[in-house]
Amino acid sequence: MLRSLTLLVAALSLTLPVLAQEPDDHDKNLDVRSPIGDLHVGKDADARKAGLPLYPGARPQQDENNDPFNLGVFTESFGLKLVVAKYRSDDPPDKILAFYRDKMRKYGRVLECRGPHDNSGVHVDDDQERSKPLKCEGDNSGPVRELKVGTEGNAHIVAIEPQDKARGTTFTLVYLYKRDKKGEI
Numbered sequence: 001m002l003r004s005l006t007l008l009v010a011a012l013s014l015t016l017p018v019l020a021q022e023p024d025d026h027d028k029n030l031d032v033r034s035p036i037g038d039l040h041v042g043k044d045a046d047a048r049k050a051g052l053p054l055y056p057g058a059r060p061q062q063d064e065n066n067d068p069f070n071l072g073v074f075t076e077s078f079g080l081k082l083v084v085a086k087y088r089s090d091d092p093p094d095k096i097l098a099f100y101r102d103k104m105r106k107y108g109r110v111l112e113c114r115g116p117h118d119n120s121g122v123h124v125d126d127d128q129e130r131s132k133p134l135k136c137e138g139d140n141s142g143p144v145r146e147l148k149v150g151t152e153g154n155a156h157i158v159a160i161e162p163q164d165k166a167r168g169t170t171f172t173l174v175y176l177y178k179r180d181k182k183g184e185i
Helices: 002-020 093-107
Strands: 029-034 037-042 069-074 079-089 111-115 144-151 154-162 169-179
Touching: 093 144, 093 154, 093 169
Parallel strands: none
Antiparallel strands: 029 037, 037 069, 069 079, 079 169, 111 144, 144 154, 154 169
């Protein structure tokens, strides 16, 4: 198992610089299929791959620091899926919140949090942590509002940040799935 994971991490570390050198070519993906596992790294993340519909009229928010990211690493003993896509809308944050609050209910109880910035993070430290329900971090104040549903090992997150009136709202869709043994979160 350790050897398989080491080989996949080595492959990933070699591919990330290649993807970073081609910022204008969002069709480039790396797919490796082998007897020890599968690896996918690409800039092909979108709302659908994050398990959510795209807010009507939203458009991708892409700049040098916010390219979409889609990572999948799966072996017999380990699996990780991470999808991150950022969008922009001319609508106010409350409309986007209402839309995603409704759409995320299919995954369970939706938690609404506030923070000073979009951290949309999920922390998975050990086996017991993955099954814990998501919770709000920090003092629950600030301009960024997050909708979270799921567990630390299988999470859907939408982070919504208001911009000035002329710029509308930006929002980030995140999906994280992690497992150890085949089929176990």
